[in-house]
Amino acid sequence: MSNAEAAPIPDFRDMATERFDTSMHLANAARQADERGYEDFLIVDVDSHHYENEASAEIAEFIDNPILRHEVKYQGISRKGITTGFGQYQELGGRVTRYPLRKSEHVPETPHRDITLMRRWMDAMGVDIACMFPTPLLNLGLVPRVDLEVELADAYNRWLCETILQEDSRLKSMLYLPFNDPEACLKTIEKYGDHKGVIGFMVTSTRYRGVYDNAYAKTYRALEERNLPLGFHTGLGGQEPGLSTCNRFLTLHALGFAWHNMLHLSNWVINGLPERFPKLKTLWIEAGLAWIPFVMQRLDNEYMMRPSDAPLLKKKPSDYMRDMFYTSQPMEMVNNSKALELTFEMIDAPNQLLYSSDYPHWDMDLPSTIYDLPFLDQAAKRNILGGNAQRLFNLEPILAEHKLAKQAAKRQAAPG
Numbered sequence: 001m002s003n004a005e006a007a008p009i010p011d012f013r014d015m016a017t018e019r020f021d022t023s024m025h026l027a028n029a030a031r032q033a034d035e036r037g038y039e040d041f042l043i044v045d046v047d048s049h050h051y052e053n054e055a056s057a058e059i060a061e062f063i064d065n066p067i068l069r070h071e072v073k074y075q076g077i078s079r080k081g082i083t084t085g086f087g088q089y090q091e092l093g094g095r096v097t098r099y100p101l102r103k104s105e106h107v108p109e110t111p112h113r114d115i116t117l118m119r120r121w122m123d124a125m126g127v128d129i130a131c132m133f134p135t136p137l138l139n140l141g142l143v144p145r146v147d148l149e150v151e152l153a154d155a156y157n158r159w160l161c162e163t164i165l166q167e168d169s170r171l172k173s174m175l176y177l178p179f180n181d182p183e184a185c186l187k188t189i190e191k192y193g194d195h196k197g198v199i200g201f202m203v204t205s206t207r208y209r210g211v212y213d214n215a216y217a218k219t220y221r222a223l224e225e226r227n228l229p230l231g232f233h234t235g236l237g238g239q240e241p242g243l244s245t246c247n248r249f250l251t252l253h254a255l256g257f258a259w260h261n262m263l264h265l266s267n268w269v270i271n272g273l274p275e276r277f278p279k280l281k282t283l284w285i286e287a288g289l290a291w292i293p294f295v296m297q298r299l300d301n302e303y304m305m306r307p308s309d310a311p312l313l314k315k316k317p318s319d320y321m322r323d324m325f326y327t328s329q330p331m332e333m334v335n336n337s338k339a340l341e342l343t344f345e346m347i348d349a350p351n352q353l354l355y356s357s358d359y360p361h362w363d364m365d366l367p368s369t370i371y372d373l374p375f376l377d378q379a380a381k382r383n384i385l386g387g388n389a390q391r392l393f394n395l396e397p398i399l400a401e402h403k404l405a406k407q408a409a410k411r412q413a414a415p416g
Helices: 012-017 027-036 052-060 066-075 099-104 113-125 136-142 146-167 182-192 214-226 249-270 291-305 317-322 337-346 378-393 401-413
Strands: 044-049 129-133 171-176 198-204 230-233 282-285 325-327
Touching (some): 044 113, 044 282, 052 066, 052 113, 052 136, 113 146, 129 378, 136 146, 146 182, 171 182, 182 198, 182 214, 230 249, 249 282, 249 317, 291 317, 291 337
Parallel strands (some): 198 230, 230 282
């Protein structure tokens, strides 16, 4: 090709500033969904996120305290001092983050912006039902003011229930529990436990309260009586003295997310909470999977030498852990398929593992992460992608409209 015929070089400045479009961003995900026939079965994403700080002014209107309402309305949710930014350092490392472009995405006036954006990525990825979590508010448990956590958590929960969950049956959430105030936790469950779209409650794992404290007994009992699961959503937690020595985001991200759930799960098991609340189902969120066999082996080994330290246990710690539920993302896709296959076996993945994408975060996993695993049969894949979540949360199997349309088209095109 001559110079005259050469294709024009696009202006990098135009490329860098074009508006963001979820559907275009997930074009590859949509292609995968078509190729794999996701329309034939239920897919539930148990850990997805929205950026509630983009709706700070709306959430502020649900805050009863006029001073805090004013601060959130004019300063925003994610400002340091409201939700702490400690430990959230993330260098670009040669990459340009796309998060600031989210606000440039065009959406219609109705429904709510968050509903539209959720539907767009869900439809592209083949997800029928999604459990949505906040993003900056996952650090709220670290604020020194307990009253701030209680008031802001309640405002967020009210806003989410009345503005988002009420309007779309495909959207669900495990609501935020203000864990630094046990009585407020109980009131939160009583207030929102029966609300449309609420499928459980969530504790942010980056905090300094022991889950074994008897002050939480009423909270656990209330969840158990209502058959509502309790999730522990982990995070970076770079404020930890040890983790604060991580001078690279890679190191902190690899260790921090696993560490906080390792800590709370170990305390949960060794202090006998599975025996005290045998019908309470627990879910461990966004910590990946590789840490689970490690903790199983470590706790079993210690327990066999010192069973008197865990007098409430009636079986090995790993047996309790095998009864727990785990989300899949970020699934460690290393060059050792045997390690991943053994991990799935040790945690009884076909029955206890729940697919999660963590969309729209940078390390998200598409449903193909599960669907393409060669050591899973079709029944196990469908359980992990949706069936296990349907059973855990007692979900009505709602298929997306575009999936139903594809099914109808296939039936119409079938011979005879």
